[in-house]
Amino acid sequence: MKKHLVVIGGGITGVTSAYALIQQGFEVTLIEKNRYPGMETSYANGGQLSAxxxxxxxxxxxxxxxxxxxxxxxxxxxxxxxxxxxxxxxxxxxxxxxxxxxxxxxxxxxxxxxxxxxxxxxxxxxxxxxxxxxxxxxxxxxxxxxxxxxxxxxxxxxxxxxxxxxxxxxxxxxxxxxxxxxxxxxxxxxxxxTGDIHKFTYGLAKACERLGVKILNGHEVLSVAANGQSAFVQVRHASETDSLTFDGIVICAGVHGRRLAAQLGDRLNIxxxxxxxxxxxxxxxxxxxxxxxxxxxxxxxxxxxxxxxxxxxxxxxxxxxxxxxxxxxxxxxxxxxxxxxxxxxxxxxxxxxxxxxxxxxMPNMLPRVGQGKKANVFYNTGHGHLGWTLSAITAHQLAGHVMAWSQDPISVAGSAVLQQA
The missing domain is CATH 3.30.9.10 (D-Amino Acid Oxidase, subunit A, domain 2)
Known part of the structure; x- marks a missing residue:
């Protein structure tokens, strides 16, 4: 049975992460608090894909x-x-x-x-x-x-x-x-x-949906938790609160990731x-x-x-x-x-x-990509001024970390969080 991952955040890193994960055969749910993906930091940046x-x-x-x-x-x-x-x-x-x-x-x-x-x-x-x-x-x-x-x-x-x-x-x-x-x-x-980051993010989000990603727009994440085997997300939508359960969780919540990481037992100094x-x-x-x-x-x-x-x-x-x-x-x-x-x-x-x-x-200007303290917690965030430029490769790297966990969740449990450029 394939693992079901939840990706928190519908900006460029969240959408590219969802796309990379669905391509690897995972079941994916993407949660975004706004009505559409790419409406915050991924809305009107400088537009450069600038190595x-x-x-x-x-x-x-x-x-x-x-x-x-x-x-x-x-x-x-x-x-x-x-x-x-x-x-x-x-x-x-x-x-x-x-x-x-x-x-x-x-x-x-x-x-x-x-x-x-x-x-x-x-x-x-x-x-x-x-x-x-x-x-x-x-x-x-x-x-x-x-x-x-x-x-x-x-x-x-x-x-x-x-x-x-x-x-x-x-x-x-x-x-x-x-x-x-x-x-x-x-x-x-x-x-x-160069290009329009919002158009790219929104277009890739539509592609994710076509491929089977479930996107929950207009859902505010109130809290997250994980025990190594399951991940729990409490959301609010249209004044109603709901609790959702997944096999694993990926934090792509931009500047809000620090708060969520703390709830999961990780330090994320964004x-x-x-x-x-x-x-x-x-x-x-x-x-x-x-x-x-x-x-x-x-x-x-x-x-x-x-x-x-x-x-x-x-x-x-x-x-x-x-x-x-x-x-x-x-x-x-x-x-x-x-x-x-x-x-x-x-x-x-x-x-x-x-x-x-x-x-x-992040203080060293490198995005944080990889696993948290709990085996089923992952991060792809902290890209700073190169969010769009680096988003595709970090999504690809993230999918590799998740794939390793899904194939052998016991051996990778508790491994150190990877931090890469």
Whole structure:
């Protein structure tokens, strides 16, 4: 009799996990609190499938910038100075992970390269349309210091198997003619791509249903428990409470995973790092012609872009350490609009849709994938700023862990939780 797994969370990691598990022959139920999958952090991110952005943040310069920008409201990195135990413990572990910066960046690049092959294959197999553009990603730098750091990062990415090439200002203009401004130089990764994460997540969720996954939308998870042989989930739906039983449980609940992991006896030190985006509607031919086709990353402002079809342009970025706050602040959105006005003055920015989401980040910037203390508890979460980029490969890895447990649940019981890039 095949095992029945419950996946908690209908964002990109939950949906890819459900897809990978159903492909391996498991019975799968996916529980999502919203009416549709992909409605929170997987709704309006930067849209990049970016192996070239695999550099982890655990670099000494991040700490320096964080202190420098702490009281600047429009800073790319902003931390609420009010201390909490969760924030302090996370920051302490972040600092402790700095010596692993090089190794973790290389490992993340390797996995990002492997992950996109699954993304492309799944989208093709299931006929998912998600405004996919395979035109590469251009990183550009405004000064020599930023460009020289990018050179060191490129060497690490090369060790991970990712080629990207340095480009001059003239080459930047040739790659993306709509970009205005003078820059020191850039790096271009032809193999990277972009798309609409919400369309991908929703399309893959529909494919999951076709394959037999039972999706319980509009179900809020109140509590979880497991004893090694069975997993128990209490949910609320339409003011009614129900208790469900499964053979195993997979936590893909993003920033909410820490609370659920604690109920299962595991420590999952995820912190919510808020990011903002704007979707600029391109209402006329002039705006459409003025918007870039190639995806960009501006190193100084830490903003990324993606062109979503003919009539939408996404700009996203910033990192805000402010707990579970989801307020969309005008002083954080306005710099994104100003950036569009400066870099692409021909775009009409009268119709801009702001958004904010909470990235689930582990202190070492590596997602947690594998088994918990109890044999039938699994995790696939904590992907941070590379949630979409790494989601397919971590789902594939998760399915391997679950398969090993299903074939020999006794020998793997109590094994250590695996943490991988």
């Amino acid at each position: 070239s952005n695999a550099e982890v943040w655990t670099h000494p310069s991040t700490l320096i910038k964080g202190l420098k920008w702490m009281f600047k409201n429009d800073a790319p990195l902003l931390m609420n100075p009010t201390p909490t135990w969760h924030k302090l413990s996370w920051m302490a572990e972040f600092v402790a992970a700095i010596p692993k910066y090089r190794d973790n960046t290389i490992s993340t690049a390797r996995l990002a390269i492997e992950s996109r092959e699954y993304h492309f294959a799944w989208a093709q197999a299931e006929g998912i349309e998600f405004d996919h553009k395979r035109k590469g990603i251009l990183h550009f730098y405004r000064d020599k210091k930023g460009f020289e750091h990018a050179d060191q990062v490129s060497k690490l990415l090369a060790q991970g198997g990712l080629p990207r090439r340095a480009v001059s200002l003239e080459e930047i203009r040739a790659i993306e003619p709509t970009l205005h401004g003078d820059y020191y130089g850039g790096y271009f990764t032809e193999s990277d791509s 912190y919510p790092v808020k990011g903002y985006s704007i979707t600029v509607n391109l209402p006329d031919s002039a705006s459409q012609a003025a918007a870039p086709e190639v995806s960009l990353l501006d190193d100084e402002t830490k903003l990324v872009t993606s062109r979503l079809g003919d009539d939408r342009f996404r700009v996203a970025g910033t990192a805000e350490y402010n707990g579970f706050n989801l307020d969309i602040r005008a002083d954080r959105i306005q710099p994104l609009i100003q950036w569009v006005n400066q870099c692409f003055p021909g775009i009409d920015t009268r119709k801009v849709v702001p958004w904010a989401g909470l990235r689930p980040m």
